Amino acid sequence: MSLRGGHLLSLDTVSVEEILDVLDTAESFVEVHQRTIRKVPALTGRVVASLFFEESTRTRLSFETAAKRLSADVISLAVASSSVKKGESLRDTIATVEALGLDAVVLRHRSSGAAEQVARFVPHVHVVNAGDGQHQHPTQGLLDAFTVRQVLAERRGVTGRETGAELFRGLRVLIVGDVRHSRVARSDIAVYRRLGAEIRVVGPGTLAPDALAKWGVTVSHDLDEVLEWADVIGLLRIQSERGSGSFVPSLEEFSRHFGLSTERLARVSPDTLIMHPGPMNRGVEIDHAVADAPQSVVTRQVANGVPVRMAVLYLTVAGGEGR
Amino acid sequence: MSRRVLRGGIVVGPSTSQRGDVLIDEGRIMAVGENLDSGGAEEVDCTGAWIGPAFVDLHTHLREPGGDAAETITSGARAGVVGGYSALVAMPNTDPALDSVPVVRDVLERGRASVLDVAVCAAITVGRRGERLAPLGDLAALGVHLFSDDGTGVANPQVMRRALEYARPLGVRLAQHCEDADLCEGGVMNEGEWSLRLGLGGRPVAAEEIMVARDLDLLRWTGGRLHLLHLSSARSVSLALAARAEGLDVTFEVTPHHLVLDESACADYDPVTKVHPPLRGRHDVDALGELLRDGRIDAVATDHAPHTPESKDRPFDEAPAGLLGLEHAAALTHEVLGGDRPVDLFRLLSRTPARIARLHERGLLGLSAHGGDVVAGEDANLVVFDPSETWIVDRARLQSRANNTPYHGRTLTGRVRHTLVRGELRVREGDLQ
Numbered sequence: 136m137s138l139r140g141g142h143l144l145s146l147d148t149v150s151v152e153e154i155l156d157v158l159d160t161a162e163s164f165v166e167v168h169q170r171t172i173r174k175v176p177a178l179t180g181r182v183v184a185s186l187f188f189e190e191s192t193r194t195r196l197s198f199e200t201a202a203k204r205l206s207a208d209v210i211s212l213a214v215a216s217s218s219v220k221k222g223e224s225l226r227d228t229i230a231t232v233e234a235l236g237l238d239a240v241v242l243r244h245r246s247s248g249a250a251e252q253v254a255r256f257v258p259h260v261h262v263v264n265a266g267d268g269q270h271q272h273p274t275q276g277l278l279d280a281f282t283v284r285q286v287l288a289e290r291r292g293v294t295g296r297e298t299g300a301e302l303f304r305g306l307r308v309l310i311v312g313d314v315r316h317s318r319v320a321r322s323d324i325a326v327y328r329r330l331g332a333e334i335r336v337v338g339p340g341t342l343a344p345d346a347l348a349k350w351g352v353t354v355s356h357d358l359d360e361v362l363e364w365a366d367v368i369g370l371l372r373i374q375s376e377r378g379s380g381s382f383v384p385s386l387e388e389f390s391r392h393f394g395l396s397t398e399r400l401a402r403v404s405p406d407t408l409i410m411h412p413g414p415m416n417r418g419v420e421i422d423h424a425v426a427d428a429p430q431s432v433v434t435r436q437v438a439n440g441v442p443v444r445m446a447v448l449y450l451t452v453a454g455g456e457g458r
Numbered sequence: 459m460s461r462r463v464l465r466g467g468i469v470v471g472p473s474t475s476q477r478g479d480v481l482i483d484e485g486r487i488m489a490v491g492e493n494l495d496s497g498g499a500e501e502v503d504c505t506g507a508w509i510g511p512a513f514v515d516l517h518t519h520l521r522e523p524g525g526d527a528a529e530t531i532t533s534g535a536r537a538g539v540v541g542g543y544s545a546l547v548a549m550p551n552t553d554p555a556l557d558s559v560p561v562v563r564d565v566l567e568r569g570r571a572s573v574l575d576v577a578v579c580a581a582i583t584v585g586r587r588g589e590r591l592a593p594l595g596d597l598a599a600l601g602v603h604l605f606s607d608d609g610t611g612v613a614n615p616q617v618m619r620r621a622l623e624y625a626r627p628l629g630v631r632l633a634q635h636c637e638d639a640d641l642c643e644g645g646v647m648n649e650g651e652w653s654l655r656l657g658l659g660g661r662p663v664a665a666e667e668i669m670v671a672r673d674l675d676l677l678r679w680t681g682g683r684l685h686l687l688h689l690s691s692a693r694s695v696s697l698a699l700a701a702r703a704e705g706l707d708v709t710f711e712v713t714p715h716h717l718v719l720d721e722s723a724c725a726d727y728d729p730v731t732k733v734h735p736p737l738r739g740r741h742d743v744d745a746l747g748e749l750l751r752d753g754r755i756d757a758v759a760t761d762h763a764p765h766t767p768e769s770k771d772r773p774f775d776e777a778p779a780g781l782l783g784l785e786h787a788a789a790l791t792h793e794v795l796g797g798d799r800p801v802d803l804f805r806l807l808s809r810t811p812a813r814i815a816r817l818h819e820r821g822l823l824g825l826s827a828h829g830g831d832v833v834a835g836e837d838a839n840l841v842v843f844d845p846s847e848t849w850i851v852d853r854a855r856l857q858s859r860a861n862n863t864p865y866h867g868r869t870l871t872g873r874v875r876h877t878l879v880r881g882e883l884r885v886r887e888g889d890l891q
């Protein structure tokens with residue numbers, strides 16, 4: 136299944152060419168964002184539904200804004216707060232929505248694999264995975280890669296498009312924290328690996344299992360040992376329930392060992408990029424001050440969410456026709 | 459009862475096979491030999507096929523009472539005879555559970571109205587809650603020989619120890635679903651590379667092996683009889699074999715799905731591949747196949763677990779665990795055996811399971827005898843299996859009320875041609891009669 140005219144379900148199966156296709160398209164949409172009229176007619180007459188079985192206002196707004204800027208009609212269903220309950224057949228819920236005559240579904244679900252299942256239930260509807268359980272969050276992975284390329288290209292005074300995948304070759308990416316439960320980590324690892332980066336993950340033994348080495352990443356359990364190695368530091372959000380003692384003794388201990396503190400920041404090169412998918416637990420995985428440090432590109436990540444999601448919707452729904 | 463002659467097959471005995479016909483009358487085998495004079499009996503063509511004792515399933519979830527949207531005793535029995543079975547052991551995780559004499563009697567009664575013999579594996583504890591012992595004595599007096607809390611295992615070692623102590627003098631056998639519940643918490647597939655990649659919670663193979671080891675240690679202490687259900691790891695089998703070598707009375711089964719499918723089958727998140735214990739890594743699947751071919755596996759049991767299509771349309775982590783087995787178990791076992799092992803096929807699917815369930819004795823629970831030799835005087839519970847017919851699994855053409863088979867579209871070699879239950883031809887040329 137190719138991305139153009141198809142679905143975006145996981146970055147595990149996306150090729151380098153498809154990744155660059157998204158990044159280059161997104162770059163052209165950044166320009167749209169800078170115009171006074173921020174709309175293009177690419178998806179006029181198309182209907183895009185956002186189905187969020189798990190609430191995430193940020194991601195939903197980012198997708199809906201992207202769809203509207205492409206002139207699509209947007210149906211927004213916050214199924215998380217509606218009558219849909221755990222246990223109702225996913226197929227039934229989707230069938231109800233499909234009756235509205237959709238071109239695309241943007242799906243967020245608490246269960247891993249939900250996007251793949253929905254793509255099977257409604258094969259003629261384009262499905263964009265907006266995060267499924269602990270599995271994948273493909274647009275986050277793409278916007279992270281986009282942000283990295285954007286910043287590094289700017290430093291060279293060139294456009295990202297001109298550099299292709301070149302800036303990723305040998306780039307040292309460090310992913311910190313709860314890798315085990317993170318869909319962002321899975322998507323980031325997939326996209327960075329495909330683009331040729333070198334990846335290390337670091338976290339406690341329970342959250343950064345050694346089995347991750349099979350993905351071609353190096354596993355470490357000591358942040359201080361690997362901190363200075365990194366060109367890019369990708370922090371992950373840790374859910375507060377992980378600190379209840381089952382995976383880590385406490386969030387405080389996690390923070391002491393794996394948080395990006397002001398002291399640790401002092402050892403990080405000014406050229407290093409610090410990233411976080413949000414929402415941040417300030418004081419846990421990242422210190423209050425660090426989030427606003429010059430190396431932090433967190434606000435760029437948020438801003439790039441819209442053009443990257445525009446690119447994904449455009450390529451999947453319109454198949455990139457008439458480019 | 460009508461007279462029939464099974465003509466021109468290969469009669470499979472406990473150690474050898476030879477050409478022959480089988481004459482049946484009044485529900486019994488009357489004669490076995492070459493070129494039998496039928497004396498006007500109905501001719502049933504068995505050319506090129508194996509004639510042996512019909513299969514006995516140690517592990518069938520028939521879902522009644524309480525789950526008849528997915529399966530009934532009637533529909534499960536039909537699926538059974540199509541799969542070559544003459545007897546099924548109904549598992550106790552129904553609603554209510556099979557934990558009392560009235561409920562068990564009710565299931566036996568419904569079984570008597572079905573197309574085959576239905577035996578019962580009753581619950582070890584009340585409501586299968588793992589706390590208080592169910593009336594094992596009363597149920598044993600009724601003729602129940604197998605007890606299990608299957609669906610789950612008896613987690614508390616003290617409860618399991620008491621159950622073994624109580625069961626031993628009754629002469630009955632306890633059957634355990636071996637998976638440590640704490641280690642499996644939140645788990646929906648085998649823990650390993652695939653679960654990590656798919657972002658699905660893991661059920662580690664160690665959870666099974668730890669419980670197997672624990673129960674064998676308890677058995678060594680208490681004495682009694684233990685059956686280990688659906689072993690999915692080669693190490694679990696080694697532990698069981700070592701315990702038996704010491705003299706412990708332990709038996710075990712493996713399922714067809716653990717012999718032919720590995721964890722990668724879960725990769726597209728189709729809940730039809732979700733089962734407990736989960737589909738394991740390739741290493742265990744291959745090792746179980748080796749053990750089967752080496753003659754070191756006691757029995758193949760299906761763990762036939764019907765679920766409604768709606769329940770399997772849920773996300774993988776929310777969908778119920780279990781898949782269908784009865785209609786394809788023989789062909790799959792035949793495939794793993796290598797296609798030319800009639801004696802082993804009938805040992806694994808009929809002779810040994812019948813003895814584990816004590817269904818080789820005529821009269822238990824009012825049922826006929828199963829898993830016997832194909833000789834005059836035996837009850838005519840027979841299957842005629844064509845070892846070379848190839849066919850394609852179609853989930854739209856199952857006898858089971860459910861359709862959650864992971865084998866849809868798979869080409870199988872070996873098919874049940876005829877099934878006879880107490881002399882009645884329940885399946886003829888592959889079709890339910």
Ligand SMILES: [Zn+2]
Nearest residue numbers: 608609635687
């Ligand atoms: Zn079980």
